[in-house]
Amino acid sequence: AKDQGGNRPCLYNEQMYRALTRRTQLEEEVRDALNYDEFSFALQPQIEILSGRLVGFEALLRWIHPKKGFVPPDEFIPLLEHTESMLRIGYWGIRRAFEILQRLREIGLVDCKIAVNLSAEQMLDSRLAPYLSELLEEFGPYAQWIEFELTERTLVMDIDHCLRLMHSLRELGFSFSIDDFGTGYSSLSYLKKMPVEVIKIDRSFVAGMLDNHADYQIVSSTIAMVHNLGMRVVAEGVENKEQLRCLNELDCEIGQGYHISRPIMESDLFQILSSKVQD
Ligand code: C2E
Ligand code: CA
Numbered sequence: 001a002k003d004q005g006g007n008r009p010c011l012y013n014e015q016m017y018r019a020l021t022r023r024t025q026l027e028e029e030v031r032d033a034l035n036y037d038e039f040s041f042a043l044q045p046q047i048e049i050l051s052g053r054l055v056g057f058e059a060l061l062r063w064i065h066p067k068k069g070f071v072p073p074d075e076f077i078p079l080l081e082h083t084e085s086m087l088r089i090g091y092w093g094i095r096r097a098f099e100i101l102q103r104l105r106e107i108g109l110v111d112c113k114i115a116v117n118l119s120a121e122q123m124l125d126s127r128l129a130p131y132l133s134e135l136l137e138e139f140g141p142y143a144q145w146i147e148f149e150l151t152e153r154t155l156v157m158d159i160d161h162c163l164r165l166m167h168s169l170r171e172l173g174f175s176f177s178i179d180d181f182g183t184g185y186s187s188l189s190y191l192k193k194m195p196v197e198v199i200k201i202d203r204s205f206v207a208g209m210l211d212n213h214a215d216y217q218i219v220s221s222t223i224a225m226v227h228n229l230g231m232r233v234v235a236e237g238v239e240n241k242e243q244l245r246c247l248n249e250l251d252c253e254i255g256q257g258y259h260i261s262r263p264i265m266e267s268d269l270f271q272i273l274s275s276k277v278q279d
């Protein structure tokens with residue numbers, strides 16, 4: 001290939017080359033997006049199933065690109081794996097979660113949690129703990145209102161490191177949940193070691209639980225096991241009232257999904273909430 005001359009990459013590498021260019025381009029766009037405020041959160045309510053009471057929101061990243069419009073997180077987050085951009089988005093998101101908590105407080109919602117998705121990059125970054133300490137000094141004692149969602153995929157990468165970090169962040173007052181539970185590679189043995197309060201049952205099981213015997217068994221036995229281990233359960237992807245009723249019968253504490261509410265853009269949420277408070 002070398003004697004073809006020039007600096008044109010050889011055919012064999014063309015795909016790799018293109019993937020790399022695409023990633024570099026995406027990273028550049030992310031840098032701009034952060035500078036020009038193209039990111040925001042959509043907040044999806046979580047309710048206590050028994051009472052219907054609002055207990056918190058999951059913060060879901062939204063990117064409104066000036067040309068492409070809405071870019072779903074599933075389309076760019078996987079491409080940013082292991083990049084500095086992913087870290088920068090992550091730190092932006094944590095700060096934004098603190099700002100949202102502050103605004104919720106200002107309008108009188110003082111007992112709502114924010115659940116923030118943490119990427120593997122962030123869990124492995126040594127700046128995470130000091131950054132969180134700084135935010136606590138800047139904003140005040142909000143740690144107990146922030147719950148970090150970790151996937152099994154992240155946890156198994158470096159389990160000892162994750163355990164140490166989780167313990168030290170818990171000392172600051174933060175809490176943890178395991179996201180997409182049941183879809184990862186991990187074994188159940190780590191569950192008893194993990195300092196987590198909440199398990200989020202993946203929406204694929206909830207989606208099937210009324211028609212599919214296996215899904216129903218997975219949901220019901222996961223709930224029972226999680227309770228026996230002293231943790232609480234969030235069911236994701238609750239799309240209808242039959243699922244909600246069934247989850248209630250199984251003693252699932254918290255529900256999240258389109259039937260309860262779609263994710264609501266930050267700006268809309270505060271408009272809705274402040275008009276409610278005025279009523
Ligand atoms: P996830 O953490 O499992 O988030 C739940 C996803 O399910 C969200 O998709 C949400 O909009 C969607 N969803 C909620 N209720 C329902 C329902 O009833 N039915 C169905 N079919 N879907 C429902 P979204 O917002 O597109 O996010 C996709 C994924 O992107 C998230 O999955 C998460 O893995 C990742 N993500 C989103 N925001 C962040 C972030 O700030 N940081 C990181 N690291 N990842 C994020
Ligand atoms: Ca999540």
Ligand code: CA
Binds near residue numbers: 202203236
């Ligand atoms: Ca999830």
Ligand code: CA
Binds near residue numbers: 180
């Ligand atoms: Ca998911």
